[in-house]
Amino acid sequence: MLNFVMRRTLISIPTLLFISLIIFLLLNLAPNDPMAQVPLTVPPEVKEKMREALGLGQPLYIQFFKWLVQFFWIEPQVFFDHMFGTSFSEDKLRVISWQTRSPVMDMIIQRMPQTLWVVGMSYIVGILIALPIGIYSAYRHYSVFDQAGTFVTMIGYSIPPFFTGPLVIVIFAVQLGWLPSTYDTVLRVVDWDTFVTQLRQMVLPVMVLALQTTAQISRYMRASMLDNLSQDYVRTARAKGLSEWTVVAIHVLRNSMIPVVTVIALNLPAIFGGAIITEQIFKVNGIGQQLIGAIYANDLPTVQTLTFMFAVLIVFFNLIADILYGVLDPRIRYE
Amino acid sequence: MNDVVIDRSQSGKWLDVWTQFKKHKGALVGSMVFILITLTVIAGPFFWIFEANEINIRQRNEGPSWLHPLGTDQLGRDTFARMIAGGQTSITVGLAAMALSILLGSCIGVIAGYYRRLDGMLMRLTDLFLSLPLLPLLLVMMLLFREPLSEAYGPERGMFVLIVCAIGITSWMPTARIVRGDVLALKEREFILAARSIGTTDTKIILRHILPNVISPILVSATLGIANAIITESALSFLGLGFPPDFPTWGRLLNDAVEYLTLYPERVFWPGLAISLTVLSVNYVGDGIRDALDPRIRGR
Numbered sequence: 119m120l121n122f123v124m125r126r127t128l129i130s131i132p133t134l135l136f137i138s139l140i141i142f143l144l145l146n147l148a149p150n151d152p153m154a155q156v157p158l159t160v161p162p163e164v165k166e167k168m169r170e171a172l173g174l175g176q177p178l179y180i181q182f183f184k185w186l187v188q189f190f191w192i193e194p195q196v197f198f199d200h201m202f203g204t205s206f207s208e209d210k211l212r213v214i215s216w217q218t219r220s221p222v223m224d225m226i227i228q229r230m231p232q233t234l235w236v237v238g239m240s241y242i243v244g245i246l247i248a249l250p251i252g253i254y255s256a257y258r259h260y261s262v263f264d265q266a267g268t269f270v271t272m273i274g275y276s277i278p279p280f281f282t283g284p285l286v287i288v289i290f291a292v293q294l295g296w297l298p299s300t301y302d303t304v305l306r307v308v309d310w311d312t313f314v315t316q317l318r319q320m321v322l323p324v325m326v327l328a329l330q331t332t333a334q335i336s337r338y339m340r341a342s343m344l345d346n347l348s349q350d351y352v353r354t355a356r357a358k359g360l361s362e363w364t365v366v367a368i369h370v371l372r373n374s375m376i377p378v379v380t381v382i383a384l385n386l387p388a389i390f391g392g393a394i395i396t397e398q399i400f401k402v403n404g405i406g407q408q409l410i411g412a413i414y415a416n417d418l419p420t421v422q423t424l425t426f427m428f429a430v431l432i433v434f435f436n437l438i439a440d441i442l443y444g445v446l447d448p449r450i451r452y453e
Numbered sequence: 454m455n456d457v458v459i460d461r462s463q464s465g466k467w468l469d470v471w472t473q474f475k476k477h478k479g480a481l482v483g484s485m486v487f488i489l490i491t492l493t494v495i496a497g498p499f500f501w502i503f504e505a506n507e508i509n510i511r512q513r514n515e516g517p518s519w520l521h522p523l524g525t526d527q528l529g530r531d532t533f534a535r536m537i538a539g540g541q542t543s544i545t546v547g548l549a550a551m552a553l554s555i556l557l558g559s560c561i562g563v564i565a566g567y568y569r570r571l572d573g574m575l576m577r578l579t580d581l582f583l584s585l586p587l588l589p590l591l592l593v594m595m596l597l598f599r600e601p602l603s604e605a606y607g608p609e610r611g612m613f614v615l616i617v618c619a620i621g622i623t624s625w626m627p628t629a630r631i632v633r634g635d636v637l638a639l640k641e642r643e644f645i646l647a648a649r650s651i652g653t654t655d656t657k658i659i660l661r662h663i664l665p666n667v668i669s670p671i672l673v674s675a676t677l678g679i680a681n682a683i684i685t686e687s688a689l690s691f692l693g694l695g696f697p698p699d700f701p702t703w704g705r706l707l708n709d710a711v712e713y714l715t716l717y718p719e720r721v722f723w724p725g726l727a728i729s730l731t732v733l734s735v736n737y738v739g740d741g742i743r744d745a746l747d748p749r750i751r752g753r
Contacts, residue, residue, distance in 0.1 A: 133580070133581060133584055136581055137581065137584060137585060140581075140585070141590070141593075144590070144593060144594070144597065145593065145597070272479075272733060272736060272737065272740075273729075273733065275732075275736060276680070276729055276732040276733035276736050277725075277729040277732075277733075278684045278687060278688065278728060278729070278732070280687065280688060280691040280704070280707060280725075281707065281721075281724075281725030281726075281728060281729055284707070284710070284711050284714060284721040284725065285721065285722075285725065287714060288714065288718040288721060288722075292714065292715060292718050293718070299714075387586070391586060391587065391588040391589065392588075394588055394589070394592075394692075395688055395691065395692065398692060399711070409589055409592070410592070410692060413592050413593065413595075413596045413694070414693075416596070421593055421596070424589065425586055425589040425590060425593060428586030428589050429584065429585060429586050431586075432584050432585075432586060433584050436584060
């Protein structure tokens with residue numbers, strides 16, 4: 119098992135390096151001038167100096183190598199220092215945003231909790247709704263519940279978040295006035311009232327994101343349950359007189375959870391991606407909105423770092439999914 | 454009884470597929486809705502009295518009336534005319550991006566499945582593309598290539614080329630995987646061996662014997678690809694990184710409507726409904742085609 123995990127982890131390192139190279143080349147080879155905003159009165163030789171100060175004078179491979187060092191060596195040191203009060207990272211150059219002139223990672227750390235709250239909560243809510251729907255519609259295959267479930271899933275697949283978002287705002291915030299339409303990020307949860315406010319402002323974004331999750335996960339759950347319900351071991355379990363509950367909830371459910379758990383892990387990064395749009399609609403200042411802001415402002419270091427963080431998330435959760443599959447299903451482990 | 458069997462063998466596979474497809478109510482309704490939307494969008498400009506960009510500032514922000522069945526926007530432009538124009542762009546982008554993605558996906562899938570030497574490399578490439586953060590990368594591509602392409606082809610056509618290419622390049626991976634799997638299985642069959650033993654070249658084997666047999670997964674990916682491309686294009690336009698502001702697409706109209714959400718909440722409804730209905734109908738068609746082409750389900 120350790121061997122399997124090690125091998126799988128080692129494979130993901132070249133993947134990450136390659137993705138970072140793609141992102142780096144895409145951003146650096148594109149016809150795009152970071153000096154475009156500088157006034158025309160600034161003489162060309164001064165512009166050249168500014169360009170060099172941004173590290174743009176050197177050959178591409180040196181720029182790439184330096185960026186890798188910054189991202190994988192200096193930033194972890196900063197994090198370590200922050201945690202344990204050491205001083206490894208003193209006087210070392212960090213990835214600096216062109217927009218705010220402050221380290222990109224600090225801004226990401228500030229914005230991460232909002233994204234995690236909304237995305238994480240919506241994912242949990244989505245899974246909690248999806249699993250029972252999937253299980254029951256597989257158990258009552260072709261029943262009215264199953265048909266309705268299929269229809270709702272189709273709708274969840276087809277209605278994009280940039281329509282459900284404004285739609286729930288119109289219904290619940292404008293017409294009914296029950297819930298706030300924007301997310302107040304300066305709110306600190308100190309007592310019961312602020313906690314309720316926090317919950318209320320989370321309802322709409324969580325609802326929009328959870329609809330997507332529910333649609334996908336319940337489909338997988340249903341398909342996986344259907345596969346298992348027709349297996350021989352189910353007939354055996356029934357034949358030896360086990361109660362229906364034991365057959366479905368213990369025997370079938372445990373076996374059909376194997377692919378579903380990996381799908382849950384695999385889909386998590388996609389939810390982060392989808393959160394970009396949802397954050398924009400509900401004005402949550404998480405990392406998705408930071409990415410959009412950086413794109414509008416032509417702030418390449420921030421864009422590069424954030425895009426790469428999304429890639430790291432995807433590779434990491436792919437790894438988790440593979441390992442989980444190995445742990446849950448012993449047949450997979452030794453290929 | 455005997456006649457019926459002969460009749461079926463003559464009519465061929467596609468009639469069977471059509472018979473099965475007709476049984477899937479959702480797919481039938483879905484295809485009708487999609488055809489209806491497409492026809493409205495194509496024929497609309499010939500019958501509708503207003504132009505999409507015709508500004509009439511005196512009639513701005515009107516509600517639904519007989520003259521403007523969907524009302525007008527903040528510049529007095531007729532919403533229905535803009536919906537038609539937006540639909541033309543959105544559906545064209547969807548079809549073109551789907552075509553590119555299917556072309557890339559089936560080429561890579563067939564090559565990876567057929568030539569063992571290239572298989573490992575191409576599948577690693579597919580895995581790499583699957584690990585890319587697609588929406589952020591699409592946004593970055595929009596940011597970086599918008600201006601050079603606009604200068605080269607004009608703002609609208611440049612954007613069209615960019616969006617179609619960007620969506621096509623980032624969505625071929627599932628098709629490639631499915632096609633490769635099917636080709637791998639087909640390659641070992643006797644009819645391929647027979648074709649090779651009479652000296653058929655690789656190109657001919659692929660074109661005559663392999664491609665017709667992998668057409669069903671390609672068709673299913675194609676329908677799902679349209680839905681995906683329409684949603685992606687609308688998402689980009691919604692984030693303000695798609696077509697230029699005066700060029701209506703459904704995503705762009707939705708984005709414009711969100712700004713007036715508190716004053717005129719009903720404006721959000723139409724573009725959103727159009728996107729959702731198109732995607733929903735295409736998804737149902739895909740579902741129906743999948744069932745109809747699956748020989749285990751067909752004929753039951």
